[in-house]
Amino acid sequence: MKRVLLTSIAAALFAAACSHQPVQKSAALPEGVRFVEAVSATEDGITIPYKKYQLSNGLTVLIHEDHSDPLVHVDVTYHVGSAREEIGKSGFAHFFEHMMFQGSEHVADEEHFKIITEAGGTLNGTTNSDRTNYFQTVPANQLETMLWLEADRMGFLLDAVTQQKFEVQRETVKNERGQRYDNAPYGLLRERVAEALYPEGHPYSWQTIGYIEDLNRVNVNDLKAFFLRWYGPNNAVLTIGGDVDVAQTLKWVDKYFGSIPVGPAVTDMEKMPAKLDNDRYISMEDNVHLPLLYINFPTVYAFHEDEAALDILAEIMGQGKTSLLYQNLVKNQIAVQASASHPCAELACNFTMLALPNPALMQGKTLADLEAVIRKTLVEFEQRGVQDDDLIKAKAKLEASKTFGLESVSGKVSQLAYFETFLDDANYVGKDLKRYQNVTKADVMRVYEQYIKGQKAVIMSIVPKGAKQLIAHEDTYTPKPRTLPEYAPIGDTDLVYRRPQDNFDRSVKPQPGQAPGVNLPKTWTEKLANGIEVLGAEYDETPTVSLSVELNVGHRHVPVEKAGLAQLTAAMMNETTKNYSNEQFALELEKLGSSISFSAGDNYSSLNVSSLSKNLDKTLQLAVERLLNPAFTEADFARVKAQAIQGIEHSKKQPTVTANNAFSKLLFGATHPLGQPSSGTVESVKALTLDEVKAFYAQYFSPSVASIVVVGDVPKAKLLKQLNVFAEWPAQNVAQPGLPKANTLGKTRIYLIDKPGAAQSEIRIGNHALPYDATGEYYRAGLMNFNLGGAFNSRINLNLREDKGYTYGARSGFSGAEDYGYFSAGAGVRTDATDKSIVEFLKEIRSYREQGMTEAELQFLKNAIGQRDARAYETPSQKLNFLFQMMRYDLKPDFVDQQQKILREISLEELNQLANKLLDVEQMQIVVVGDAKAVLPGLEVLGYEIVRMDAEGNVL
Template identity: 60%
Template sequence: MAKKSTMAFLLAAALLAQAEVQAQKKATPAKKTTTTATSKAKPGQTQLVEKVTRKGSELMIPYEKYVLPNGLTVVVHEDHSDPIVHVDVTYHVGSAREEIGKSGFAHFFEHMMFQGSDNVADEEHFKIVSESGGTLNGTTNRDRTNYFETVPRNQLETALWLEADRMGFLLDAVTQKKFEVQRETVKNERGQSVDNQPYGQARETIYRTLYPYGHPYSWDVIGYIEDLNRVDVNDLKNFFLRWYGPNNATLTVGGDVTPEQVVKLAEKYFGSIPRGPEVKNMKLPAPVLTQDRYVSYEDNIRFPLIQMVFPTVPNYHPDEVPLDVLAEIIGGGKTSILYQNLTKAQKAVQANAGHPCSELAGEFTLTALPLPGHTLADMEKELRNALVEFEKRGVTDDDLERFKASYEAGIINSLSSVSGKTSTLASYQTFTGNPNFLTKQLQAHRAVTKDDVMRVYRKYIQGKKAVILSVVPKGKPEMVAAKDNYTIDKAGYKAPADQYAGLKYNKAKDTFDRSKRPAPGANPTINVPPFWKQNLANGIKVIGTKNDEIPTVTLFFSLQGGHKLEAHDPSKAGIASLMASMLNEDSEKFTAEEISTKLEKLGSSISFGSGSESMTVSVQSQIKNLDATLALLEERMFHPRFSQEDFDRLKKQRLEAIKNQSTQPTVIANNVYNKVLYGEGHIQAIPVVGTIQTVESITLDDVKKFYKTYFSPSVTNLVIVGDVEQNQIMPKLAFLNNWSPKQVTMPAEAKLAAIDKTKLFIVDKEKAAQSEIRIGYMAMPYDATGEYYKAGLMNYVLGGAFNSRINLNLREDKGYTYGAGSYFSGTESAGPYTAYAGVRSNVSDSAVVEFMKEIKRFREEGITDEELAFMKSAIGQSDARRYETSFQKASFLNNMLRYNLEPDYVAKQNEILQNITKEEINALAKKHLQVEKMSIMLVGDKATIKPGLEKLGYEVVELDPDGAPIVAKVETPAAPVEADSKTKSKNNRKAKKVNGRVFN
């Protein structure tokens, strides 16, 4: 269940992103909803509990709620706007139901739920959903585990059959081998998201310090390695029997369905599954701190971090919303106290506040990462001074107006997709028993007052004790804010009663053949969104489409060039993104803080960015506030202040962010891989943010000149998606006609690096828990209906699908990684082929062998008939999900302008897909899987990985973190090592998720 962002330890351009955040789906303004309740059904019958319908144009989610005799709650939202269905099964069990010594088990079990059941073969769940044109995943947090699919409407019955089979028929399909493989996968996930991630252990350190020993929140969801090693397959089976009964679950279905249809299928597939043991809600008192608890640890980081955490209240507590407001005022944006006093004052890389809440407790959190010259002790004083400043400052009308408007806008946007609406209903039902709880949430947000905010500050923060965490660079314990003064006290802990004794597995008895997979209905007819085009006299190309599902408008400007333009003067690399950062600051009329305030009151956003091929301007607004938002857009686009003060601050932050990249294995891998691919002297071999040398050379005058020269309508495309017609929006954009065009000359395409033979490159990341692997070569530029598109079809079963050969081998068969794959990524001028993974350090050489084996085997043996049919079915039916949201529509239209595509290009792609033959696929594999001319690059602990890599038969070149050669060493055995026949992977398995998202 989601909630406000927790402190996401970001550094500049999201370099320090943390793992799982809990984000609560919140509600929109609702007037009165119509609720119809029925009389009680007879015993043994499904009961209609309520029907909630929309009245007028209010923003809410209509639904019907039922309860089956076995206790399963079914919530149905009917929405025929797109031919898709989202199915969510949420079990009210997360890591809070675990026991001491068995942490991480709820999440581990989530992995096991994808390993097959009585009527669904090993790894078939992902394969079936994928070939149905759908996408799926599962996630675990402290309080719940959910499993979900988004599929074309004709696959509804298949999705329900799959979910029911693992709810009622899992355990006989569980084997010791599956258990061991998934345990390794979870360990790899921990390595990737915690142990190999800067600040990755911060959250679990906070938790075990804040909460009493044995408290359900005193460990993190991912768990500890030693606990994962301790559990066995019987623990898994008992966990399933205790918590995975229908009476502890909610089935929520939203989309192109009817309630009658869903209830009938739910009764068929779920109705016979027996109830599980009773599950009672937990309620625990908030932790009581009698003193500030100082705790610290050392990490492989550049910037130390301090975090101050006060215990607060659970979700939906009356004081939750006022505490949210308090967090926004103290550290939520550019107008906040921490931003002004620390970030803008150039004392900290980042400083912010947040108030994440869960079912049992909440945490008011202040975070700061000091810039060099400032200590963690300094930062602690600054954080405490910010609280004192708030006491004097108080709460303003502006504070409340901004908070409430931003909240409403966020909810409107969250309801733009069927999956968003369905997951909102599921969350509210699971934690409150009321899918329509959003109306109460709205009331709570609208009713919050200044006095409420001051009251909760005095009650939970003022003069109260906190956990104060210091994360310091390795070997520098003296940098902590204060000496550790807390050790975990196990005295007084009383183990809970055994909840797992005497559990029995009672299978459902059916009157139909459950082993027979449901036949899908006819594929839905998919229509490309109708669109309009208009060219302005100054060169802007406009394309738009109406989307009236929510009352918003999205504008997306794309200016050709970006980082690519820096090829005119590579000594200034990074200037495009620095200019974009400056455009997010002061304008001639307003400060950045004033603009931020105005936008928040409107519930709007305007942001500038720059990437490798283009500069962008993104605008989001509610229809009712569009005119005011466009006035601010005009001010920001055409009247930037470009102040020296802003420039000096942003340049300093940029330089520190670049220096920090040395602590980021993934960033190092991507940067060095690009340098190897493109070659010395190519602009794309230099990071988009620039280097220390190039950024140091940039002056404010350089930025102004770059803006005047390249920020031009002559290279601008504009995409408009929203609840507005062409003749309504274009007059409002008349100010764009005043934008004077300039002649923008694109740099000549530089020569790409040549690869004469496959080489292996190593970048040392001392004591890294994992190795980042990149394998590839420069393939071909983008072509929507040519060989590039066809090569993507070819690669789908090799490295692009959920159950691709590469992922099944490295993840499912070997347990080397949390996720692996391959892809072609083309632009107008170039496009690499890349295979990638993060693997355990001690299997780095073996992982390279398996990568090369799979690529070579696919090139030599080609695709199977079964794989070809799977690819055609999966990609062909996925069109149903292609144009649902405003973002998806905008992306589609932007590609049409960027690549000058014909309106019927999608139809041509579908024709290619359906007609492509096995022989064509195999010919493409032989041509484009050039195993003899690929660069193999690893970022990892050289001492651990180099000896094994040197035995593989490739030339080995050591590089520094900037991609410059250190030592070139040639090893020339007879041939690269091949895997033996015992390591051959299976081809009928699934991939899962990476970093909380579906992996593909």
């Protein structure tokens, strides 16, 4: 649980500190609400302005006003995570996060997601070892409804928790574990390390997801007891931020939360950093391509006086191209990846180092050789010491990261909630920054000497199956078998409910006020001297600038036999330039706190730049150096190419990637550029040469196919002068090849890719569809799909996840570009439900096509999509995406108004006609990636032709 430091908007960022206002008179507040403090902006520090209150039942309330956008963010954080679970009942905190979305006494089953979605909002919940939070961002007129919802599940949940809901969500949690842990390469790393690092029974000795055996043995009353113990208002912080009226908000908070009875007392847990007497070597075989070495030193705990220095030590050791691990492992091609970090949680922190070796250098070697290099790197740091630039770049990075973190109200709210929950001090942002600013060279060397040098660690080796000989050391530690207490079921009479007493009818859902208007970015357009079009928007809430140089060149421009060339060229553009070595460039960039990176996709290549506005001139000089003066050295090419190949090999172990690649190959064909992965294949990338990269750059990187989108707090005139550095780029004509014809697909078939032993199956179903059109049939098709598979409450997701428990999530949708498009539906499902999931997918699509959506679904669609634009343009990144969409498809800003008009006027008949036209399940191809031995018998019963494919989507 590593914190991201966030602060308030720009006005508060550089002229803000704690100013505690006088205590207000109680008469000004609703009865039962007590004013605690107010923090506002002053001249000598940094803070997030807020007001703090407390209800008589112990609920802490924080309110942050931000009227820059017509939205609000509501967060309820409970000080309970997996660390407060009982032995043998792991996973309860996360399990309960799921149950909190299943309806409460006055909110019907499946209604929580539906209400927020229909309000134009977005929502989620997260659980870690120390806290669970629930949050939603909605248009400002929906605030009362959000408070009503959160209060109802805090005070009236348990009567709505049924055995059936319990069973379905238990399966959903198992599916989540399968998808993120058991079926993911290296997915069990942290679970195994925690078992070795902490003694049995330590609160961090199990993962938040929990153990399947624990989830299997409990009943619904165990879960209810967990709620009654930890989900009282006195163990919660309610934080509200955005376009709010404080007085009215407090009235609503008092109305909906004030009568909820106080829960059992909650005290802070004892800090429990791990302690080791000896190095503990552990290992496991996994379905991975590359071995992995992971070293974990126990250190302190969150907010300990040494935490900041340890964080900076991790930056020096293993963050970025100037770090020691990068220099000694990645640059030298000993490893394809190496890093260090210092993750912290409430009770304990750990200093970790990770490396994946370059297989070209593994002949005759093991992870012990990699460990030796890492150990020597620690000695090198000790002899080298901390340099001035180490602190400068670490602190600059911190300033930049927290400044960019100010861009959303959700970011500010989450920080207030975090600091209040763990420190009882929401006004800790400035203090947190200062403890990093105050770190000295001596501090960093001291924590190295105290916590790393000569200290014991857990060293884990993960190796491919059958390659046990590659581990760093024979195992010296084996966790004892879990000793579970005898299970004693909790009966209904053992539960004592706390029932609020109200003087109003909670079953009446609040009616929102008038929907707020949408603040579309005010845009401007200019051209540089060499013809580059610039589309910009001013943004003055943070002192930052974000821009992208977009090049109309990507994977689609590459011959099939050279697949991967566009991405490899982009990767080379991130390397040495003619005037800077990698280390020099990285150091200059890090000292500015800026980021510059190239990337390439199917259709475009992008140069992405983020900078504090005060550093924009220097940052743009570096960006132009990257763009115009790539050195394209043989050493860089050898390393980057090796990394690309290993990335492809790694992706083969990821079922989601395998399924997506196979589906694309089916749609477009093996001889079509888009039928090959943009990363290329091992064979195609191995064959690429440095001369081909240089030729691709020379042919396609030109102002004639470039445009710039930019958002920042710099005035247009000044910004254009700064952007003139790109005007020196000489123009040349670039031919744009068209796409060949895609595959013609016939009747429905099942294409099966074997993944022996897979815990889940990945399913993709779909066919060709419409090219992108912002206001045409493509846009309307997206509207049509919303109720089928485009929302949490869609038919597909409710069926497969909420009703059947087959999956963690299922979806469908239309995707497209200017000249191609497709429809796809998919999910990762339980292996034993593979055939049944396909049946349900096809049943829902067929029913939707034949019977259409209902009037109620039409209204839900119109409400949800009609109101969500209120939160669509809040941050610079959202504005940048909006500008790029306009630039790419030659749209005027009023295309949003046109879409809203279409939405208001579209009829049920038109949408149902589209469903009938576009959703023919007899012409959809089905890809399944799973354990063929387990799933094939069920698939054969479905009656479709089954075609076997290899891991790269080639028919066998």
